[in-house]
Amino acid sequence: KAGVTQTPRYLIKTRGQQVTLSCSPISGHRSVSWYQQTPGQGLQFLFEYFSETQRNKGNFPGRFSGRQFSNSRSEMNVSTLELGDSALYLCASSGDRGSDTQYFGPGTRLTVL
Amino acid sequence: QQQVKQSPQSLIVQKGGISIINCAYENTAFDYFPWYQQFPGKGPALLIAIRPDVSEKKEGRFTISFNKSAKQFSLHIMDSQPGDSATYFCAASKEGNTGKLIFGQGTTLQVKP
Numbered sequence: 001k002a003g004v005t006q007t008p009r010y011l012i013k014t015r016g017q018q019v020t021l022s023c024s025p026i027s028g029h030r031s032v033s034w035y036q037q038t039p040g041q042g043l044q045f046l047f048e049y050f051s052e053t054q055r056n057k058g059n060f061p062g063r064f065s066g067r068q069f070s071n072s073r074s075e076m077n078v079s080t081l082e083l084g085d086s087a088l089y090l091c092a093s094s095g096d097r098g099s100d101t102q103y104f105g106p107g108t109r110l111t112v113l
Numbered sequence: 114q115q116q117v118k119q120s121p122q123s124l125i126v127q128k129g130g131i132s133i134i135n136c137a138y139e140n141t142a143f144d145y146f147p148w149y150q151q152f153p154g155k156g157p158a159l160l161i162a163i164r165p166d167v168s169e170k171k172e173g174r175f176t177i178s179f180n181k182s183a184k185q186f187s188l189h190i191m192d193s194q195p196g197d198s199a200t201y202f203c204a205a206s207k208e209g210n211t212g213k214l215i216f217g218q219g220t221t222l223q224v225k226p
Binding site for chain 2: 031033035056058092102
């Protein structure tokens with residue numbers, strides 16, 4: 001099976017812009033989680049989607065949002081970008097509630113200038 | 114609030130030595146404890162995971178030791194190799210909620226030849 005894929009791999013934006021990142025989970029996986037990774041804060045949970053519904057949300061401002069489509073692909077959107085949003089955004093997929101393992105994609109490196 | 118504390122922040126060991134990384138958690142509702150390995154430019158990959166019903170789990174050169182009463186768990190890498198040089202993250206999640214991982218801050222391991 002192909003692994004988790006994320007597009008684009010690199011992105012440069014300026015403050016105030018918005019950005020959309022995409023994640024395609026492993027075939028058959030219905031849960032998609034998003035994480036932000038920065039040198040200072042480490043890996044922080046953003047949100048999780050399962051069967052097109054958000055079932056968990058982390059402590060991030062409302063500028064961070066996401067959605068999941070019927071084919072389990074997910075997108076996350078960040079509006080009104082700030083310099084502090086520069087980070088590696090990781091997507092992870094897992095089978096369902098009975099499957100523990102999260103499989104991570106390579107991430108999207110977002111730089112905000 | 115940091116719910117999972119990891120130490121040390123960095124670790125240097127000689128080839129063939131034992132690498133030990135420790136984590137402590139606060140939330141007694143956590144019941145799933147995975148360890149992830151991350152190489153530069155890659156997403157984290159699951160190494161090994163444990164649940165509180167066992168005190169130790171071994172997979173090849175990697176062993177998790179778990180102390181429920183102390184709310185601590187650790188990763189031991191036996192016969193450490195230069196190829197093990199990477200960043201290691203411990204994590205925790207609540208029962209039935211493995212889509213939301215709470216990560217430790219990470220340990221950068223360097224194995225010297």
